[in-house]
Amino acid sequence: MQEKEVAEEKKIGMTETWLRKHRLQFIGATRHPMLKSIRDGTINLASFKTWLAQDYLFVRAFGPFVASVLTKARKESDDSAHDIEVISRGMASLEDEILWFKKEADKWGISLSNTVPQQANTNYIGFLENLRNENVEYIVAMTAFWAIETVYHESFSHCLEEGSKTPEEVKETCARWGNEGFGQYCQSLQNIVNRCSQKASDDELKQAELVLLRVLELEVEFWNMCYASV
Ligand SMILES: Cc1ncc(CN)c(N)n1
Numbered sequence: 001m002q003e004k005e006v007a008e009e010k011k012i013g014m015t016e017t018w019l020r021k022h023r024l025q026f027i028g029a030t031r032h033p034m035l036k037s038i039r040d041g042t043i044n045l046a047s048f049k050t051w052l053a054q055d056y057l058f059v060r061a062f063g064p065f066v067a068s069v070l071t072k073a074r075k076e077s078d079d080s081a082h083d084i085e086v087i088s089r090g091m092a093s094l095e096d097e098i099l100w101f102k103k104e105a106d107k108w109g110i111s112l113s114n115t116v117p118q119q120a121n122t123n124y125i126g127f128l129e130n131l132r133n134e135n136v137e138y139i140v141a142m143t144a145f146w147a148i149e150t151v152y153h154e155s156f157s158h159c160l161e162e163g164s165k166t167p168e169e170v171k172e173t174c175a176r177w178g179n180e181g182f183g184q185y186c187q188s189l190q191n192i193v194n195r196c197s198q199k200a201s202d203d204e205l206k207q208a209e210l211v212l213l214r215v216l217e218l219e220v221e222f223w224n225m226c227y228a229s230v
Pocket of ligand 1: 055058059062148149152219222
């Protein structure tokens with residue numbers, strides 16, 4: 001049976017089918033040792049600072065990627081008015097996010113202008129650039145977008161759950177992506193992917209699934225890069 005049919009039979013979305021199938025990879029990305037160290041309060045602040053500076057560079061590259069998803073939504077979505085509204089919300093919050101990174105960098109004494117992307121970050125940014133190509137289908141780019149945001153929400157909300165010992169000075173960072181509003185926004189992205197998947201060809205679905213897996217790998221490599229910087 002095709003995965004599309006499995007999803008239909010179980011009355012779950014395609015994204016849920018993928019997440020069940022790739023559970024271990026998803027856990028690998030959202031429960032990385034660096035995240036565990038945030039949650040148990042043993043985080044090495046040098047690693048945290050590396051993450052902050054590198055993620056600032058990542059987010060600067062993420063904006064043009066989100067803009068490309070917006071363009072694809074306009075051209076290819078079967079509910080473009082709805083999708084444009086959701087994606088634009090994400091776009092708008094990126095400006096605020098960049099200002100937040102600058103403020104945090106000041107707080108931690110990090111010079112963002114002297115930060116150069118490390119290899120794992122360069123790879124991730126290159127992946128985003130490839131997805132901006134107009135030959136990449138909307139559902140494929142949208143799957144990447146949903147996965148990238150969801151991994152952060154899952155990761156950081158876990159660091160704020162009851163019983164966590166996340167240090168006070170890192171809590172604001174966790175709340176940025178771990179808050180409920182961000183979770184609802186991720187759910188809206190997920191709903192778009194699920195809706196698009198109902199009309200997608202098997203080939204498009206395969207490509208979208210591979211993109212999800214690649215995002216999970218790149219997220220692990222991104223955390224590894226910061227973790228190794230001590
Ligand atoms: C590496 C990474 N992944 C995801 C996100 C969430 N936009 C982020 N800021 N950085």
